[in-house]
Amino acid sequence: MKNSASKVYLVGAGPGDPELLTVKALNVLKKADVVVYDRLVSQEILDMIEPGATRIYVGKAASNHHLPQEDINALLVTMAESGHTVVRLKGGDPFIFGRGSEEAEYLTDHGVGFEMVPGITAASGISAALGMPLTHRGLSTGVRFVTGHAQAGVGLDLNWKSLADEQTTLVFYMGLSNLPEIATNLMAEGLPADTPAAAISKGTSDDQRQCIGTLGNLPELVVDLDLPAPVLIVVGRVVGIAETLNWQELPYEDANGALQFPKEVERTA
Ligand SMILES: C[S@@+](CC[C@H](N)C(=O)[O-])C[C@H]1O[C@@H](n2cnc3c(N)ncnc32)[C@H](O)[C@@H]1O
Structure with missing residues (x-):
């Protein structure tokens, strides 16, 4: 009933x-x-x-x-x-x-x-944790959330031409294992290899790790650093701005009243 x-x-x-x-x-x-x-x-x-x-x-x-x-x-x-x-x-x-x-x-x-x-959503929370906007006047007129997941045995079925736009920030969810394919396809459609790009692992948690590089070298950096899932990939000129902003997380009190100092954001050129 x-x-x-x-x-x-x-x-x-x-x-x-x-x-x-x-x-x-x-x-x-x-x-x-x-x-x-x-x-x-x-x-x-x-x-x-x-x-x-x-x-x-x-x-x-x-x-x-x-x-x-x-x-x-x-x-x-x-x-x-x-x-x-x-x-x-x-x-x-x-x-x-x-x-x-x-x-x-x-x-x-x-x-x-x-x-x-x-x-x-991961894109909003993680970009804030990195001090990185998803849109910024003069750098990015929009943002696209894109799946980086493909069915087993099938390549990613995405409209790469429309994605390869320097004015748009791209956020790839579930894109860790297909990152080389993502980077290759975007570059083949004309997105410059030096477009800033970031990979963020376990974003906003105490175990957050990230690397910042370019579309051309991010796949290699991610392998070198052995970033564990879940990983979010952000591609676009806004990624570069994270390094220019004087963004700081202030020390804060934990649940026991002890003062905690946020971890340094590790960056890889
Ligand atoms: C199935 S999707 C779920 C997305 C979720 N509904 C959201 O709105 O964030 C899982 C993917 O989201 C991303 N993701 C979610 N949480 C994350 C985190 N804390 N750090 C990095 N990536 C994350 C990763 O790309 C992961 O593969």
Whole structure:
């Protein structure tokens, strides 16, 4: 028997730093009795879930889906129909390369309502952490979020001609393993090899590492530094501005009141 009041909250957890969780997301999380969460949700955010709530981990590493998407969809419906307050918690924003809209469609098809609680997507959170704008007057007239993920055995199916635009900032999600192909295709369509480019690993977390180079040398730098996933790739003239801005993160007090000094941003020319 369906519970007509059943509802699933599709909630974005942000890119990693627990302080980048929205107030609305935290409020919803506190009232959840079931939380279905992904691999990219940080431990600090999971620690905010009420102790009595049921936590269900559903994946997903790139080629190792813990639970197939169809099963996740069905699980959300079952939980909601049982009368639970369900939070579907995802890294970043659920509607940006997060399959949040697929889950919303499935819920709708099965008569279960949903509410969307947006999160800070990796591009916004990470560019702020680097002191790097995504657009800047005179350097970039727009920004494109692009998938760098290809189906197994098939190359990336992207419109490289339209992407190779010096006025546009490109942010590649899931592009780590295809970075050489991405760089080669953009350069083949005329984007200069010296276009500034950055790769950021585990952005906004305590383990954040990044390298800044050019479109021509970034694939090699990433291999040399052995940057672990998740990695975000940013290509465009705005990347160069990060090094010119006098951006500083001030010392801050941690949860125990101790003064913490932010790590130096490592840069690779
Ligand atoms: C499946 S997509 C999920 C994106 C997420 N919904 C968002 O809005 O940020 C996963 C990709 O997002 C990027 N990503 C997410 N969080 C990241 C982080 N903390 N550091 C670096 N890249 C991240 C990586 O490119 C990763 O492969």
